[in-house]
Every structure is written in C-alpha cells, then in structure tokens.
Amino acid sequence: MVAARDADDTPDTTEIRRLAAAAGYDVVGELTQRRAEDRRYNLGAGKARDLADVVADADADAVVFDGELSPGQYADLLTLLPAGTTLVDRYRLVLEIFVAGAGSTAARTQAELATLRYELPRLERAEGESALNRAFFEKGSPVLDAERRIDALEAKLDGITDAAADRRERRRAEGFDLVALAGYTNAGKSTLLRRLADDMAVAPPSAEGHADLAEAATAEDRLFETLETTTRRATLDGRRVLCTDTVGLVADLPHDLVRSFSATLDEIAAADAVLAVVDASADEDRLRRRLETTVEVLAADATGPVIPVVNKVDRLDDDGRAAALAAVADVLAGGDVDTREPVAVSALDGAGLDRLRSALVDALPGATASFAVPNSGAAQAFLSWLHEHGDADATYGADAVAVEFAGKPSVVEEARRRADALGDACGE
Ligand SMILES: Nc1nc2c(ncn2[C@@H]2O[C@H](COP(=O)(O)OP(=O)(O)OP(=O)(O)O)[C@@H](O)[C@H]2O)c(=O)[nH]1
Ligand SMILES: [Mg+2]
Incomplete structure (x- = not known):
C-alpha cells in the first residue's frame, strides 16, 4: 500500500509506485493526503487510521511511504498498522533497491554504508529511550557497533575509490578523455552509452589492459536499473574517450545517502566533460524537477563543461521538442554549472547522435x-x-x-x- 502526503498539492504517486516496483513490491492501492505534516504520524491522525484500515482490507504486507518518516513517526505509525505490517519510507525503499541489486564489492559497500548512515539516528533514538539497558550497552551497543562499522566501510570505500582514481589517471596518461553520463534515473543514460561506445566486436577490451571496461550497460524501463558505474571506450573524431555510465539520481534523498554513492560523484568530478541526460518525454513539471535534482549534484561536483542531452525526442513532435529544449535551457540558466547548448537526441533510434558527438568533441579540452x-x-x-x-x-x-x-x-x-x-x- 502506497501512502503519500504533500502540503501544497494532491500527491503524485507515479514515481513512488515505480520505485516500489523496482524494489520488488506489488502495489495494491494508495492513500494520499494534502495537508501540512502531522508531528505524530506525518499523515494526519485520521488519515493514519484510514491507512491502517485500507491495509487490513487489502491484506497488504507493507506500507511504502513517500517521504521521510522521523524515527518517532515511524514508530507511532507502525503501532497503528495491523501487526506484522512492514513500514518503508522513501529512503528505506531506495536503500532496499540498492542492497538487493548491488553486485560488485564497491556497490555492496556503498549500499551498506548508506543503510547504516540511515539507521544510525534511529538506533541512537532507540538507545536513548532504553536507559534501563545502559549497563548492557556499556559492553557494546548497537550504536557503537554501527559507528565502528561505518568507519570500517568508509575506509574500505576510500580504498576502492582511490583505486578508481588511479585507474582514471592511468587512462588519462594514455591519452583518453573522460566523459561521464549523469542524470535522473531512467533518463536513458545506459541506452546512450551503448550508442556512443565503440562496438565491442570491433574493439574488444584487451584482457590485461582494459579489464575494468564493462562489456555492456543494461538499459531497462525500470528505476535504478544501473546500480554501479560502468565504463566503455568510444572514439570521437579520432579522439579516444572513456564514457562512464553512472548511477541515476532521484529527488528527495538526504545528502548523506547521496554521498555514500561516491563512485558516481567521483566519476562526475573527474570527467573532462559531463553529459547531463534528461528524459524530454516527461511532462514539463517533472522534467524541470528532475533536471534541478541533477543540477544540484553537478553544481557540487562537476568541474568540466556540462552538455545537456535532451533524450527520447522520438516521443515528441516539433513543438514538444522545442518546449523541452526551452525548459532545459531555462532551468540551467539559473544554475551554477558551466553548461553548453542543449542537444536533442534519441538514444533509442540514434537521431541527433552525430550532433552530440561533435558538441562533445568541441567541449573537450583540445x-x-x-x-x-x-x-x-x-x-x-x-x-x-x-x-x-x-x-x-x-x-x-x-x-x-x-x-x-x-x-x-x-x-x-x-x-x-x-x-x-x-x-x-x-x-x-
Ligand atoms: N522512446 C525512447 N526510449 C528511450 C530512449 N532512451 C532510453 N529509452 C528507454 O528508457 C528506459 C530507461 O533507459 P535506461 O538507458 O535504462 O535509463 P538509465 O538512465 O540508464 O536508467 P537507470 O540506470 O535506471 O538510472 C528504457 O526502457 C529505454 O529503452 C529514447 O531515446 N527514446
Ligand atoms: Mg542505467
């Protein structure tokens, strides 16, 4: 059961439903409310009871709440729900997707670190409440354990990201330009990477020299299909480029959580140029909000020029395309990022790809x-x-x-x- 509240509008549950699906939930219904936040339950007290009723009626196993529940709200809402119901807020949900899908050591470390950072304040609250157990905690408490584990994971992740930085420097010394593909989840980054990359059949990665180059980046109509960065070779006007596909962004995640996915942020920071991929087929409000989320990250991390790639234009007519380009230019005009002219493309059918390639070559230091x-x-x-x-x-x-x-x-x-x-x- 999806639950969402918004102070100003009737909540739009499209994205939270898709996130729930990506985490493996089958959404049976939703309950939404337009009102200011209630301190106790986040939802109003009456709505919170309604939620318990619809969960019972639908025989739902879990409630997915679109937003952040404070530790107190989490505990109070949970006591209202039928016994055995799982309660998951937006952050928990995103964490579940990453924990379930993380394959490599780097991805697993990042996901575990993000989970612990999320849980730490909740553990601290629980521990603060159980003063009775203090004597027991002196030997070692869940909070202390979590803090130690966070330190250990940070150290491990530093090692992994240092190795990645060394690899990038080696590639640079070999004459490669580094390009990062960044953007909101589902914008089409992986599809675009496959378009830009040299055909692996023509230029296979040699076993010793390019073991870090992935064979493929999977593209799927699912949020957070890509859970770790992948790099492939591309040749643009004879220039040898390494394109890195990064993990998608999503709105309303706490900074700490985003920071845990440092491999993506490092790739963006180190890139000679960034392709900021936007799904132009989304309605204008969504397009703007998603691009704003992307620009926030780029403003904090990108050092190279940013080329906005207005993707999926095969779904638009000329007017829609012009409107999308104008909205993108408008959002970027306010931002703190060195942006170039937006380029309209379809990663699916290849339209605009040549223009994108030449815009990219122009943006690379030459x-x-x-x-x-x-x-x-x-x-x-x-x-x-x-x-x-x-x-x-x-x-x-x-x-x-x-x-x-x-x-x-x-x-x-x-x-x-x-x-x-x-x-x-x-x-x-
Ligand atoms: N119509 C259309 N669909 C596209 C285009 N580019 C990508 N898609 C579709 O959009 C969906 C998401 O594409 P991905 O390449 O997986 O997107 P992504 O940005 O890598 O997504 P995450 O890895 O989840 O962050 C897939 O179903 C693609 O087939 C395009 O130019 N036109
Ligand atoms: Mg992807």
Whole structure:
C-alpha cells in the first residue's frame, strides 16, 4: 500500500509506485493526503487510521511511504498498522533497491554504508529511550557497533575509490578523455552509452589492459536499473574517450545517502566533460524537477563543461521538442554549472547522435598543431599513431607530408615530440 502526503498539492504517486516496483513490491492501492505534516504520524491522525484500515482490507504486507518518516513517526505509525505490517519510507525503499541489486564489492559497500548512515539516528533514538539497558550497552551497543562499522566501510570505500582514481589517471596518461553520463534515473543514460561506445566486436577490451571496461550497460524501463558505474571506450573524431555510465539520481534523498554513492560523484568530478541526460518525454513539471535534482549534484561536483542531452525526442513532435529544449535551457540558466547548448537526441533510434558527438568533441579540452615530416616509413608509423590518437589530416607533397592535427592537449604535445624526433617538424 502506497501512502503519500504533500502540503501544497494532491500527491503524485507515479514515481513512488515505480520505485516500489523496482524494489520488488506489488502495489495494491494508495492513500494520499494534502495537508501540512502531522508531528505524530506525518499523515494526519485520521488519515493514519484510514491507512491502517485500507491495509487490513487489502491484506497488504507493507506500507511504502513517500517521504521521510522521523524515527518517532515511524514508530507511532507502525503501532497503528495491523501487526506484522512492514513500514518503508522513501529512503528505506531506495536503500532496499540498492542492497538487493548491488553486485560488485564497491556497490555492496556503498549500499551498506548508506543503510547504516540511515539507521544510525534511529538506533541512537532507540538507545536513548532504553536507559534501563545502559549497563548492557556499556559492553557494546548497537550504536557503537554501527559507528565502528561505518568507519570500517568508509575506509574500505576510500580504498576502492582511490583505486578508481588511479585507474582514471592511468587512462588519462594514455591519452583518453573522460566523459561521464549523469542524470535522473531512467533518463536513458545506459541506452546512450551503448550508442556512443565503440562496438565491442570491433574493439574488444584487451584482457590485461582494459579489464575494468564493462562489456555492456543494461538499459531497462525500470528505476535504478544501473546500480554501479560502468565504463566503455568510444572514439570521437579520432579522439579516444572513456564514457562512464553512472548511477541515476532521484529527488528527495538526504545528502548523506547521496554521498555514500561516491563512485558516481567521483566519476562526475573527474570527467573532462559531463553529459547531463534528461528524459524530454516527461511532462514539463517533472522534467524541470528532475533536471534541478541533477543540477544540484553537478553544481557540487562537476568541474568540466556540462552538455545537456535532451533524450527520447522520438516521443515528441516539433513543438514538444522545442518546449523541452526551452525548459532545459531555462532551468540551467539559473544554475551554477558551466553548461553548453542543449542537444536533442534519441538514444533509442540514434537521431541527433552525430550532433552530440561533435558538441562533445568541441567541449573537450583540445589543441591543434601542424607538422611537416619527411615522407618515409617512419612518417607512416607517425601518421597511424596520429590517426589513433586524434583527428589527423594529411596532405602528401613530393617528399614531405603536411599534417593538421587536433586532439587532447597532452596528446598534441606528445605528437610534437614525435614529430621533432622525425626531424624537420614545424609545430605551432
Ligand atoms: N522512446 C525512447 N526510449 C528511450 C530512449 N532512451 C532510453 N529509452 C528507454 O528508457 C528506459 C530507461 O533507459 P535506461 O538507458 O535504462 O535509463 P538509465 O538512465 O540508464 O536508467 P537507470 O540506470 O535506471 O538510472 C528504457 O526502457 C529505454 O529503452 C529514447 O531515446 N527514446
Ligand atoms: Mg542505467
């Protein structure tokens, strides 16, 4: 049974129902209320009793509450509900999705850390109330245990994120640009990643060098389909790029909880450019709210330029597309983020992808140089290196090859060194 309250509007339960489904619940009904928060039950007392009745009538096992219940509200509401009913608020629900779906060590550590951070204040409250048990607690209390476990998990996660940071630095040194795909859950990030990524059949990750590159990012019409970051290679105008798909964002989660998913935030912080993916087929209110949630995270973490990707435009006519682009530009105008022109795409049918690729290349830090190298076997090897690392345009003369080259600044520098070594180089 879904329950929701909103002070200003009749609550919209679409998202909480989808979150409940993602956590494995089968929603049998809902009860909503428009009123200010009640201190005791969150819902008004009368509504809280109604909730107990509908739960009993529907024989529901659980109540999913759209919002945060204070520890006190949680306890009081639970006593009203039929015995044995499980009560889950919005945060608990999101945690359940992550705990159930976390596969890798990093994802499991993050999910467990977030759960403990959520539970700590609740344990503290319970412990404060049971002063009688204090003597027992001196030996070790649930609060102390949780605090110790949080410290241990933080240390473990630091190790994992440090390793990820080292890996990113290695990739950067190899000449890769790092691009992060960020955005609200279900916006189409993983679908877009599959579009941008080089075909794995053509460029398989070599066993030793790219063991960290995932084979696939699954895309599903389910909230929180992606529960950990995955990285794939892409080639844009000859530039070698690593695109990382991140965990989706959702509104109204406490900062601590979001912070626990540091792998996603780190990828956003380290990226040379961020693609902020937006589901343009959502109605304008939702589109704006979801983008605001995304912008909050980007403003805190992104350092590179942000390209808004207005996705799913295959579902819109021209007017709808223009309206979505205008709404996106409007939300971003107020934000604290270095944003570029929004690009309309359909990750599903591929429309707009070429424009997105060139917008991305433009946003990546770049440099250009011209070289003239003697036309020799060594020059051919140099040219193929250039083609692999950037955008090279060669003009063959009688005994020299003139090359215009564009790419990542560090790669252009390396190209200069190689051209110098070949002799007769005129960089600019
Ligand atoms: N019509 C349409 N559907 C799309 C498009 N892009 C993605 N979708 C669908 O939207 C749903 C969500 O796509 P995902 O790629 O899984 O979205 P995500 O942002 O990775 O979602 P999470 O991993 O849950 O955060 C899937 O059913 C996709 O097929 C698009 O351009 N057009
Ligand atoms: Mg995904």
